[in-house]
Amino acid sequence: MKLELLPWLVLFMPLAAAVFITLFTLRCKNLSSFISIGAIVAGFILTIVFIHANGWQPAGGESVRQWLFVDGLNIDFGLRLDPLSLMMLLIVTGVGGAIHIYSRGYMHDDSGMARFFAKLSLFTFSMLGIVLANNFIQMFIFWELVGVSSYLLIGFWFEKPSAGDAAKKAFIVNRLGDFGFLLGILMVWGLLGSLNFSSLQGLLSQNPAALGASATIAGLLIFCGAVGKSAQFPLHVWLPDAMEGPTPVSALIHAATMVAAGVYMLCRIFFLLNPPALEVIAYIGGFTALLAAVIAVQQNDIKRIIAYSTLSQLGYMVMSVGLHGQTPAMFHLTTHAFFKALLFLSAGSVIIALHHEQDIWKMGALRQKMPITFVTFLVGGLALSGIWPFSGFYSKDSILAQALAQHNYLLFADGVFIAGLTTFYTFRLFFVVFCGKEKSEIASHAHESPLVMTLPLIVLAVFAFVGGLIGVEGVYNRIFSGEPSQSAGFASGLFEPFTHSPVAASLGILAFLIGLACAYALYANSEKDPLPEKLGGLATAMRNKFYFDEIYEATFVRAHDFIAAVADWIDRWLVEGLCIGFIRGGADLTGRGLRFLQTGNLQTYAFLFVLGVAAALYFVLK
């Protein structure tokens, strides 16, 4: 492998940037942002250089240093270099780089900008660590690091109680999933005696039944980690709340990269999952996608709508993994990273123009005032809705085609229905925010964002447009199906979905048209939301996210509080009172009794001395 040092540089430059900013340049906003942006952009360039030198499939595929060796347990610190990780490397550094640059504009007036960039670099380091990990332990360490940096970034405006609560919620809910993940890792190690991905894969390909009866349990435990990090039902509640963080954070972490880590991990360890586990995964993904899409229809916060659409799209990806479709899942992950980052950054541009107003019913008519943001948001929205020839169409279509190929018609119908819903809520948002009349005073004074913010928007918009045609799918196909990437011509690639699976493609477009028509009819010129009157109680339930937070509050949080109270009682009365108190009280009482012997009178001492001598003599002479 040529230039073996480069991936290590890519991985550790953001860490160095984070450390340097924290230690030296916390007072210098501009320098800090340049260091952080430099680290990630350099990482992007070095990744391209590395791929150029070695191709997508570097010889050896791993770059390993030994880290720990404890009696049979050998833990490496190694970088796994294959098409999957290299593509993710490009996404994280590329999309991440655009978001870093955008952040310079977005956070410009914030006094904590240097701190923000330090945390952003720490996050980039952790995310790259997950992507490059070649064994479970290393992945788990970076997995937790990502959790920590996500916590720090959601709670960036820690003086707001809601941000602090959201950060805590995200961290704790993630911990629940990670607990299962850790158990799964331990189980795999216990059963197979190895933690390295490639040696595990080798072991399982030699002996597919090596995991025995617990294969399903192990697979599902590992999936727990993805449920937490990719915010799948029932642990989806943290992601919408995470929108309390700054918008670039929502774009980078809670749309483009971190939440995709769960899907990435599932594709990385796909060989460990057996059919029953995959079935559970597929249905959980399908259900999450449906649930989130329905909730998104009745949200009024611009960022929350996009957050629920992220949940829904993640559900798509997980469903695709469950349907044996790693290539569609990773393909959708890639295009989703482009268009969802674009949507979030466009939303951020709107939010900044409206002085941190996030209620869509106070916006309106921004088309003329913010032309660039208007166009980029439209591109993002079209890509998210999946209309030909935007990138989202190709990836979503490949997932639908996968469902069809697996003859899972329930999930196929689910996917098509969600596609329609997605178009509906996306264009509800679009019509309300950009068309119609101004619905508030602030909206009439809005103006376009500076170049440092619009430039990343434009770049991402280009990728959101063509992302489906630049050969991403071929790269993933190399590792997942072993066949070399067929370099289909651009023109044939353009229409490939229609020849490959005409049913999926045409139904997808039909769903788009229906969703668009509904959204236009209801929202094109409306002053307020007409749906609550028509749907009644259902709309209220949708607006309140089907009361998941309330249900969890009433059950899990209450149960946890009860257990905590019991533990407190045991600690206070049994441990502290009985055990410790008994020993302490006993020593105290003995001491008090012995104090009476010390009278200070010489003759008493002499007398006791004589008694002692008499006793000693008695025992000696007996």
Next chain:
Amino acid sequence: MQIGLEQYLTVSFLLFALGLLGVVMRRNLLVIYMSLELMLNAANLTLVAFSRFNNKLDGQVLVFFIITVAAAEVSVGLALIVALYRRRQSAHVEDLTSMKL
């Protein structure tokens, strides 16, 4: 009546017991000191008696040593008592309880 070792030991035991009672029960430091000497001499008597009845001189040699050391000890002890009396204006053990915390 033949006077044997037993009689000597009885006398020496009585002397020792008297001395011990004095030490434990009397209040005046000087008297306690005298009782202490009594106990010492009871021990001396035992040594001499054993020496006589064992036909060895070791015990008697030891007694000379004890008498010499006791003389030195008495001078030191008396000096201490005098110094104590000067300081406290009392030689009663009830007044000397500063060892109690």
